[in-house]
Amino acid sequence: MEQVCFFGYFDGTNETMECNVELAGSDICEYPDPQTGESWFCKKPKQIPCNAYKGHSSGPTRNVLTPEEASLLDTSVKEKPISSKVEAFMVLPPKNNNTDYRGICSSGLPIPEPSGFYYQDLWQSRVCRNRAFPTPPDVTDCLSGKVIYMFGDSTTHQWWDFLLSFIPRNENLGD
Structure with missing residues (x-):
């Protein structure tokens, strides 16, 4: 296994310094990226300040494995079938199908990063058990007897237009 190293270039000198996403030791310059929150590090040049950094290029690769670790990755070792x-055996489903640890969705819950994911075209919250409303009767059952206040911009208006077209109704709902 090899590690790529990088060389940093600085204004005012021909000196190049080692750079990478992690560097150990003292006299290290840190260059944080405000957009990603990640940092880039270079060894500090002897005569030039850290703010003279102007860029980097990739350098040679270095082997970071000990000889013993390298021997474990040798083809003669790693590509042999393992006899068993x-x-x-068969893995059975749990007797109690209620393995969902998440509570009911409500306001004020923490919002982790990421807050959820899509699975089979449905949003899955990591925080709470959200529900899907794929049919008009599902939406009607949920909203029945409730007063709905929608505040927002054109996106909120698009949701309102969608509800009006999705839910069959016998009475006029105001815009």
């Missing part, structure tokens, strides 16, 4: 005498 373990009998086949």
